Amino acid sequence: MKTIFRCLMLLMLFANSLASADVQVVMKTNLGSITLALDEENAPVTVANFLAYVDNDAYDETVFHRVIAGFMVQGGGLTIDLSETPDNGTISNEADNGLKNLRGTIAMARMNDIDSASRQFFINVVDNAFLDHGPDSCTRENEARAAEMRARGIYKPATCRSFGYAVFGKVIDGMEIVDLIELSETRSVGPYDDVPVNPVIILSVERVVSGD
Numbered sequence: 787m788k789t790i791f792r793c794l795m796l797l798m799l800f801a802n803s804l805a806s807a808d809v810q811v812v813m814k815t816n817l818g819s820i821t822l823a824l825d826e827e828n829a830p831v832t833v834a835n836f837l838a839y840v841d842n843d844a845y846d847e848t849v850f851h852r853v854i855a856g857f858m859v860q861g862g863g864l865t866i867d868l869s870e871t872p873d874n875g876t877i878s879n880e881a882d883n884g885l886k887n888l889r890g891t892i893a894m895a896r897m898n899d900i901d902s903a904s905r906q907f908f909i910n911v912v913d914n915a916f917l918d919h920g921p922d923s924c925t926r927e928n929e930a931r932a933a934e935m936r937a938r939g940i941y942k943p944a945t946c947r948s949f950g951y952a953v954f955g956k957v958i959d960g961m962e963i964v965d966l967i968e969l970s971e972t973r974s975v976g977p978y979d980d981v982p983v984n985p986v987i988i989l990s991v992e993r994v995v996s997g998d
Contacts, residue, residue: 808955809833810994811840815850816987817967820909820960821994822892828883829954832894832903835877836954839905840991844871850967850986851978856912859967859986860895863906866985868978873904881919881950888913890957890964900929900949909957911968919950 808823824833839845839862848871850861863871879900887893887910894903910917924946935942957964970982 809837810958811837811991812994813845813960813991814989815963815967816985816989818960818963820963821958822955823958824892824955825885825953828885829880829952831878832880832952832954835874835903835905836907837993838874840993843990844905845988845991848988850970850982850988852908852980853967853970853972853982853986854980855968857914858908858910859964860906860908861986861988863895863904864978866987868975868981871905876902876904879903879949880952880954882923883919883952885953886913887915887917887951887953888956890961891953892955892957893917893951893953896951900924900926903952908951909964911964917948917951920947922947923949925949 808825811822811824813820813822824836826833845862847865848862849864849866849868850859851864851868852860863873865871876899877894879894879896879902885891889910889912892907892909895906895908896903924944926949928944928946929949932942932944967982967986970984970986972980973983975981
């Protein structure tokens, strides 16, 4: 009986470890590879959205089109000629999941609207606490009220700060490649600022298969 009990305990521990294990992906660029661990537990919607693009090879041959030293590197939505790529629509912002925009974390880029992220992401190259959700962040109700007032021609200064940017994983290998991307010389091209002079191309993003 003791042997059976021990076996059951080991099986439960093994199952729990599998359930809590982060999904990993390898992002291959023309400068080298970056391995990311994605946090499904704390950012299920965002991770599912990101993996949908990964599994459809939708990040292949896109670029890091916005690089700001001492801040972040952003990509995943434009091709080498800065054409926009199709997206699957917007997702709910999970910035209130407790994850912080620390150096090496990956988060969703978005427009001003709280729930406007689609496929573009960025990797923080420093700790960016001002991108985090906090107790004084705007709520969706705050935003809806402000939008309604703007529609009526009434503009008032915001009394709350940004809802935040949803972190959904972190770099676990290849941060030196991210740092190399950060060093890119940049320029303005049409409506886009901070575009690397020498394109940083995402060749592929693939899930890490157990045993690789």
